[in-house]
Amino acid sequence: QKEVEQNSGPLSVPEGAIASLNCTYSDRGSQSFFWYRQYSGKSPELIMSIYSNGDKEDGRFTAQLNKASQYVSLLIRDSQPSDSATYLCAVNMLITGNQFYFGTGTSLTVIP
Amino acid sequence: AAGVIQSPRHLIKEKRETATLKCYPIPRHDTVYWYQQGPGQDPQFLISFYEKMQSDKGSIPDRFSAQQFSDYHSELNMSSLELGDSALYFCASSFQDEKLFFGSGTQLSVL
Numbered sequence: 001q002k003e004v005e006q007n008s009g010p011l012s013v014p015e016g017a018i019a020s021l022n023c024t025y026s027d028r029g030s031q032s033f034f035w036y037r038q039y040s041g042k043s044p045e046l047i048m049s050i051y052s053n054g055d056k057e058d059g060r061f062t063a064q065l066n067k068a069s070q071y072v073s074l075l076i077r078d079s080q081p082s083d084s085a086t087y088l089c090a091v092n093m094l095i096t097g098n099q100f101y102f103g104t105g106t107s108l109t110v111i112p
Numbered sequence: 113a114a115g116v117i118q119s120p121r122h123l124i125k126e127k128r129e130t131a132t133l134k135c136y137p138i139p140r141h142d143t144v145y146w147y148q149q150g151p152g153q154d155p156q157f158l159i160s161f162y163e164k165m166q167s168d169k170g171s172i173p174d175r176f177s178a179q180q181f182s183d184y185h186s187e188l189n190m191s192s193l194e195l196g197d198s199a200l201y202f203c204a205s206s207f208q209d210e211k212l213f214f215g216s217g218t219q220l221s222v223l
Contacts, residue, residue: 034211043202043214044155088154090212099168100145100204100212102154 003027004091006103014111019076021106023089026070032092033065035074037085038105044088048074079110114138116215118203124221125193133188133218135203143167144186145212146178147202155202161186193222 003026013019021035032051036044050056050063050072062075072091076083086105093101117136125131137144143162147155148171157170161180172178175193180186190197198221204212 032210036214041200041219043217044212046211046213049211099157099160099170101157104154 003093003101004089004103006089006106008104008106010107010109012109012111013079015079015081017079019079019083019108021074021087021108023072023103024070025091027091027093028070030091030093033072034090035063036088036090038088039085081110081112084109116203116205116213118215118218120218121216122219124223126223127193127195129193131190131193131220133201135186135215137184137205138213141205141207143206144180145204146188147204149200149202195222198222
């Protein structure tokens with residue numbers, strides 16, 4: 001079992017819809033969770049970080065964290081074609097000495 | 113704002129050659145990470161340095177080595193290159209194990 005798991009997709013949503021991306025992690029003691037967006041051939045770009053249970057909103061993005069279920073999600077409202085990218089979930093796992101583990105990423109396509 | 117700077121952007125080598133990748137972290141960031149990303153794969157952690165000392169080691173082959181210098185820049189040295197080493201190599205930096213900020217990466221092609 002990978003330390004961080006994501007549905008690889010691809011996920012396709014129409015423009016203007018809500019895209020929902022999900023991630024689970026194995027280390028119950030993890031404290032820091034991140035969502036990165038990566039365009040093909042480019043570096044991962046940090047879009048959201050979340051540290052406590054509940055929702056965190058930033059513009060069209062909402063991160064949700066449930067530590068009891070070891071689950072973190074990203075919602076993208078009013079999806080735009082420019083949101084088409086691979087979204088990587090990353091977890092800073094204390095059990096391994098502060099290593100950041102990445103999921104395999106979910107490929108999102110927003111259809112105009 | 114200053115970002116993580118990597119060089120070169122592209123590198124072409126032949127099998128059994130040596131390559132050196134450079135990384136300049138964001139000023140005042142205390143930790144540098146190296147990641148390898150193959151096509152369609154997630155970034156794989158190779159090695160990290162905290163305040164110029166190696167702090168964690170991931171799936172880094174013995175043929176690879178890295179160090180962080182007094183000016184905080186880091187170099188990843190790769191010897192006896194194999195075809196399977198072809199990948200995007202990212203450097204990232206953080207302050208107190210907080211958010212990772214990535215450089216633009218070095219695309220290494222081994223022919």
